[in-house]
Amino acid sequence: MLLLIDAGNTRIKWALAEDGAAPGTWLASGAVAHADLNHLPASWARHGVTRALVSNVAGSKLHDQLQLMIPTTAISWFASTAQLAGMRNAYRNPSQLGCDRFAAALGARALAPGQALIVATCGTATTIDAVSADGMFLGGMILPGLGLMATSLARNTAQLPQVAPGATLPAGFADNTADAILSGCLSAQAGAIERACALHGASACIVSGGAAQYIAPVLRLPIEHRIVDNIVLIGLHSTVTSSPLQDSPC
Numbered sequence: 001m002l003l004l005i006d007a008g009n010t011r012i013k014w015a016l017a018e019d020g021a022a023p024g025t026w027l028a029s030g031a032v033a034h035a036d037l038n039h040l041p042a043s044w045a046r047h048g049v050t051r052a053l054v055s056n057v058a059g060s061k062l063h064d065q066l067q068l069m070i071p072t073t074a075i076s077w078f079a080s081t082a083q084l085a086g087m088r089n090a091y092r093n094p095s096q097l098g099c100d101r102f103a104a105a106l107g108a109r110a111l112a113p114g115q116a117l118i119v120a121t122c123g124t125a126t127t128i129d130a131v132s133a134d135g136m137f138l139g140g141m142i143l144p145g146l147g148l149m150a151t152s153l154a155r156n157t158a159q160l161p162q163v164a165p166g167a168t169l170p171a172g173f174a175d176n177t178a179d180a181i182l183s184g185c186l187s188a189q190a191g192a193i194e195r196a197c198a199l200h201g202a203s204a205c206i207v208s209g210g211a212a213q214y215i216a217p218v219l220r221l222p223i224e225h226r227i228v229d230n231i232v233l234i235g236l237h238s239t240v241t242s243s244p245l246q247d248s249p250c
């Protein structure tokens with residue numbers, strides 16, 4: 001049994017896949033906040049995990065904690081490289097690219113091969129990355145995520161409150177403070193994605209992450225766009241199914 005993990009700055013997402021399963025076909029999956037990390041081993045215990053593939057962008061402390069919790073020594077720590085699974089990486093220093101971004105791009109390409117893609121991952125940070133039709137990761141944009149944007153207003157102003165993202169975009173020019181903050185932050189997120197799609201001449205756009213449910217509905221795009229849950233886990237899985245996973249305990 002293969003354990004896939006996407007350790008982000010807010011939550012840790014995981015999935016279990018049987019050998020030979022298609023990317024995105026899980027036996028079980030879940031997510032926990034960093035504070036609830038200790039709940040993870042119980043979720044995995046009865047599944048007979050034999051190997052693990054982990055994307056971690058949340059630092060070395062979490063790396064060490066996960067290493068102790070994962071019930072196998074056959075752990076591969078995913079990293080961005082200059083080339084992998086048919087994707088070339090145009091980042092100036094390929095290893096500087098967040099491994100969750102590289103995995104998300106691989107996942108997007110697995111779902112929409114041969115298309116000029118924008119993949120937006122809307123988590124703690126929002127990343128908006130471009131993949132060419134022939135499989136080049138071109139680079140992208142990093143901005144504060146929806147929650148971080150709203151929180152930075154509350155923290156750095158006297159009169160603005162903390163707002164919780166709601167399910168609907170207050171239409172355009174809001175007539176109250178909470179809706180005006182939400183309208184501004186959502187418009188910034190959606191606007192950046194729309195701008196990236198136009199710049200790239202994208203033919204498809206994939207939106208993922210915890211805030212995708214708020215941002216995707218307000219996108220105004222002339223091309224197909226869809227929410228895909230856990231695009232990072234799908235990307236990790238695709239690297240295993242297209243080439244054998246190299247077990248490198250570390």
Ligand SMILES: Nc1ncnc2c1ncn2[C@@H]1O[C@H](COP(=O)(O)OP(=O)(O)OP(=O)(O)O)[C@@H](O)[C@H]1O
Pocket residue numbers: 007008009010011012122123124125145146147148164165209210211212
């Ligand atoms: N119930 C909620 N209340 C407020 N914000 C939310 C809520 N659910 C999701 N979000 C938004 O989703 C984003 C973070 O999502 P989530 O906690 O799911 O992280 P994530 O996608 O797992 O990110 P990362 O991979 O960085 O950990 C924040 O920008 C936040 O605004």
Ligand SMILES: CC(C)(CO)[C@@H](O)C(=O)NCCC(=O)O
Pocket residue numbers: 008009057096097098099100101123125127142
């Ligand atoms: C941007 C985040 C925080 C998104 O999770 C992560 O991919 C990261 O830490 N990236 C490293 C910097 C870069 O991608 O250029």
Ligand SMILES: [K+]
Pocket residue numbers: 008121122123124125126127209
């Ligand atoms: K993210």
